Each structure stands twice: as structure tokens, then as C-alpha cells.
Amino acid sequence: MKASAFSYARATSVANVLELLVAHGDKAKVLSGGQSLMPAMNLRLISPELIVDIGEIAELREIAVRGDVLSIGALTRHVDILSSPEIAAHAPLLTEAVAHVAHPAIRNRGTIGGSLAHADPASELPASVVALNATIVVRGQTGERRIAAGDFFAGIYETALSAQELLVAVEVPVAQKNSAHFFYEFARRHGDYAIAGLAAQAIVRGGLFTDLRTAFFAVGDRPILAKAAERLVSVAITSVVLSEASAALGEELDPQDDQQASSSMRRHLAKLLLVRCASALLGRPDLTAGGPV
């Protein structure tokens, strides 16, 4: 199908975007890379009256390291993340995660700001920024708000962003010494939406996790930072400890049923991912031995 008619504004600055958003509220939609917005419009799932195209605002494209923070502009495309040496050095989880986002032709257009603001619970980048404990920077006419990624996602396609605000950047703490990351998703085909996935960021010292943030995706209405993973921090990991954490994860999650997978299959896959993640990050193949993992 084709999108219904709308008015179009090519924004010249962030201030210009905010003026338009204040004037038109939720009748306006921000067009970034368009790789989720355009399908929704073509399918007539949404019919905005005004499209505010932010594609020309160069200041939203920047990738910069300032002190301990890696700042990634909202218009940074997936292909830019994939090829950025700064991101590979300071947030390698993102580099790995973005390779799983759709296909080359989509990655050439899709942006990190668009993906985060769209908040599809099955997509890779929202979970990754939650695992990285990143901060989402949004701007409104009254100023800037900085929202912890863990508080940003509010439900399926729902975020803390108001209709008058623009997501301008995401700030990621740069990877520390002893940082390690894990990313894996189960999908029918490379580039498809995940059936269940895990983005994790950890600090490993002397064979122990001193920090472990596991953000599961496609198993709930938003990325889920699993509390069960806390059971693995600062303790010697044995297969018993791990299976207890995995059982606790199963209790914690309440995944949805759909045509791709049942709730119990998703729960099973998430538990599997936790075990594989611990085994991979600690370099302990013994933890996955002996079970169906």
C-alpha cells in the first residue's frame, strides 16, 4: 500500500524541529532513517499529518568521545556504527549488535535515534543501550532531559519521549578495563527480528563477575534488564549457581506468544542465553557441558 497524504517539512536545525513539534504535537512524526516509520505509513498503521525530516541536521550525526563518555548522535546510521573505530573501541557491544539489525540496504538508512525512539521490543539497539547503562539525551523547548536507558523504554513502541521532544543523542560510558560483552539472538534468518535475544555487558576480574548487566529482548514489551543475573555477581560460578540463576530468570520473564514462538519456548531460549553468556564471558566451556545448551 501507499502512505496517505501528509505535509512535509525539511527541518534546518534542532530548534526548528522543536518549533514544529510544539505546533503540531502528536499529529507530527519525526522522520529519521524511515526504516520503521515508512513501513508503518505504507501499511497505513499510522497516518501523520506532518512529517518532520531531520535528515539534514548535521549536528545530530556526530560520534565523539568526551572523557569517559562516548556520545553518539541520533542520526548515526547503523552502517556508521558498524564502521566506527570509536564505537568498536569503546562500546564493542554496539558494533556486534548492529550487525544483526536487518539487511545492508536497511542499515544504510536506519539510525540509532530512530531505532531507540521507535522502541520495538524485538530490536537489538534498545537492549544494547540498556545493557551498556547508557543515557538517552532528549531536547525540548524548555531544555534537555537525560534519561537512563533503563527508564526510557515504557512498552511496545512506547518511550519516555513526549511528542514535543526530540531524541538527540545517546551517551555510553566507555568500556573499562576488564569489560566484556556478549550478544546473541535466535532468529529464523540473519537480519530477521529476534525470537529471543540477549545483549550483555560485564566486568570480569579474577574469574568472577564484578558487574553483569543482561538485557533480554523479544521476551517482553521492552528490553528487560534481568535481576536474576545479579545472582552471578561476586560469587564463584558453578553449574548449580548458574542453574539457580537461570531458573530465577524463568520466573522473572513473562514472554508473549506469537506466530514465531510460544511463551515457553521464549523462556527456554532466554534461560539458554544466560547460561551461554556466563560461559562465554568467563571462558568456562564446562558451564555449558552436560546440558542441552
Next chain:
Amino acid sequence: MPISLEVNGERVDAHILPRLNLADFLREHLKLTGTHVGCEHGVCGACTVCVNGEIVRSCLMLAVQTHGASVVTIEGLSDSGEIADLQAAFRDRNALQCGFCTPGMLMAAQDLLKHQTDPDRERIREHLSGNYCRCTGYQAIIDAVEITARARRGRRP
């Protein structure tokens, strides 16, 4: 809205509605019907074209967004002779049947071969993963791209 862009090396000026996507602009306004419209929501890859040297889904881009851009369609790629060998390999290997997906496949395959001279089958498969073919079962398409990559390597000094 007025737009001005380059399509297959020629300057184009047009007046269009914002809702018009790039695929329909190419097909209906410029009569470049080699770009096919399949799903119209970014899944099938039949509408793949090059914008500023990068492959994109033309159904997921508004024509107004290409103001000032350089667009290359399958007609441009084919007429220049740039992919004559790839097209011949598709023909020889029976890598098409109905041909609906072929323009998009060729755009995506040429994009891979421009960036990587020695892709293995897994890499080819991954790069074409966003392009659906309902006839061939893909094996012959992977063969054709692999054969072309090998032949191009052999030709280089």
C-alpha cells in the same frame, strides 16, 4: 514540492507530492520500471536502488528525500555495462526464473562485489539476505555471484 536530483547520470527536476516514495517516482514519473515494487514495506528487496553510492529500499524513502542526491537504478547499472558479467552469470546459472526479484538481486550483489572481491558463500548469502526470491531457491543466485567474483579476481592485473 520541487526536487532536483541526478538519476543514472542525468539531471532530473520534478514537482511531486511528499507522499510519493522513490520507487513510485522512478516507475511512474521517470518510467524507469526496472525497479520493482513488491511488498512496499521494506521486506522483499525488489525495489533496491543506489542512492549516493549506497543501496537502499526505494519503497522506504520518500522521493523528496532524494533532493540533491544521485540515484542509480538497474537501468543505469545495466546500460553502463558495469554488471554485464554478473547478468551473464545469472543467465548461465539459471539464477532467475520469473525475474521479478532480479533487478534488486543484481543491485545488492553488485554492491557486495564492489566492497569485497573475495566473498565466501556465507558472506554472499548474508548480503543478499534482504532480497526475496520465490523461484530459484537461492542456490543458483549464490553460484552466479560467486562465479562473477572469481572471474573478476582473475581479470585484475
